[in-house]
Amino acid sequence: MKQGIYTIVGHEPLTKDVYRMVLSGDTSAMTMPGQFIEIGLPGFFLRRPISVCDYDESTITIIYKVVGQGTDVMSKMQKGETLDALVGLGHGFEVERSGDDPLLVGGGVGVPPLYHLAKRLLAAGREVTVILGFNRAAEIFYADEFERLGARVVVTTVDGSVGVKGFVTDALPEKFSHVYSCGPMPMLRALYGATQGVGGEFSLEERMGCGFGACMGCSIMTKNGSRRVCKDGPVFDKEVLAWQI
Amino acid sequence: MADLKVTLSGLELDNPIIPASGTFGYGYEFAELYDINILGSFSFKGTTLEPRFGNPTPRIAETPSGMINAVGMQNPGIDRVISEELPRLKKCFHKKVVANIGGFSVEEYAECCARIDREEQVGIIEVNVSCPNVHNGCMSFGTDPLGISAVTKAVKAVTKKPVYVKLSPNVTDIVPLAAAAAEAGADGISLINTLLGMRIDLRTKKPVIANRMGGFSGSAILPVALRMVYQVYEAVKLPIIGMGGVTSARDVIEMMLAGATAVEVGAANLIDPWACPKILAELPAVMEQYGITSLRDIIGGAH
Known part of the structure; x- marks a missing residue:
């Protein structure tokens, strides 16, 4: 995990309420597909966890849906503006x-x-x-x-x-x-x-506090005991998920 | 040079910064990010006699300048904390830790504290009589002077370590509760725990949090915390660990002026995992700006 300031280099709607944003900055903490980033927005206390669609040596592409006030503010941000983000979070797809x-x-x-x-x-x-x-x-x-x-x-x-x-x-x-x-x-x-x-x-998706395993806000019960969606997941082997619970 | 040292019941801390229970796990998520030995200490995740999974999700909601959590004291239980978490922590943290202990009966608090009493890594026991997120426990002790008195006496009887009673702000008057802890033999007071709060989702028209209510924390609660630390400092002659909405070096100084000897940092760790090192880095400059050479000198300075 790394914290950094990222510059918006691309931002456009893909549908009525789904947007694609391309962020430029340090991507060295990204190690697997399926990881996510946590975006800090001015005026909002908690960060927004958003899955990474694509990344390379210098950019991260995210696609997000406007579902509340935070993502609404995000959707109005312009190219050239910057965002504070925690990058390279969670365990992704193997x-x-x-x-x-x-x-x-x-x-x-x-x-x-x-x-x-x-x-x-x-x-x-x-x-x-x-x-x-x-x-x-x-x-x-x-x-x-x-x-x-x-x-x-x-x-x-x-x-x-x-x-x-x-x-x-x-x-x-x-x-x-x-x-x-x-x-x-x-x-x-x-x-x-x-x-x-x-x-x-x-x-999996869950409401998160921190996004890096500290607060236990997103714990789920699995067949192997409790797991944090943000740190042990968000990607889990489907057989360990407790479908009956 | 700025002197950051403070002393809590004989335990000398390099600085007053202590990550608050529930926002720092058992330390190692943060030890991966920075050397946590720079901290004064830290208060580990609230631990109970038996393992607990906690509440169903959603456990988290956002508020203006804060958040609500209803984790419900998820923890592996005291025995696993002693056999697994503390040995693991020893490798990355070489100072004394604050052991945050919760419970559901006087006997349970006492049993838990008796077991942790043998651990030399523990410098202070912080007795959590104020968790708002579990039923039939914790906060029901913390809002009743008789409950606080009974828990404090039972814990003091089984440990030689300093006992700090962590109080709930969900009361009309905090003073009788602090006084009850002091009279029962507490070595110090920790305050404030979270304020009971709620958010409602406009789309579902139901509470956001599965447990309906939860503990409100974050910068929004700083003025409430300052007021209560100030009141308790006037009422009882015990050291205070102050907390509630602290996110900056200025907040730390304000909390100490209100009467805190040490300061816990909570929700700030969750939105910025480097919050504590940043506060520590800015403290000397902020002290200099306000003509403070030693933090010890400012404790209770606002009175």
């Missing part, structure tokens, strides 16, 4: 566990952290299938970006306006070596049920 033909499943704003993961898997020569689930056509983002990386992309919409009508679980391929996912809990629960017998890692 690229080494993918097998030959991994499946990536994203739901809504759970899609972004899968992007850098897909990049890394494709660079390692894996055959990557990505299922992106949205409610309706107007909410879709990043399907083209995943395709440009070279992944096989399937879009599902609940209303059937684009791609497969239904949920992500209605579009699962016959065979895949490992499943990586991020999205709302009901989606993860259904996906867990539909992918029994195949290994996988799911990224």
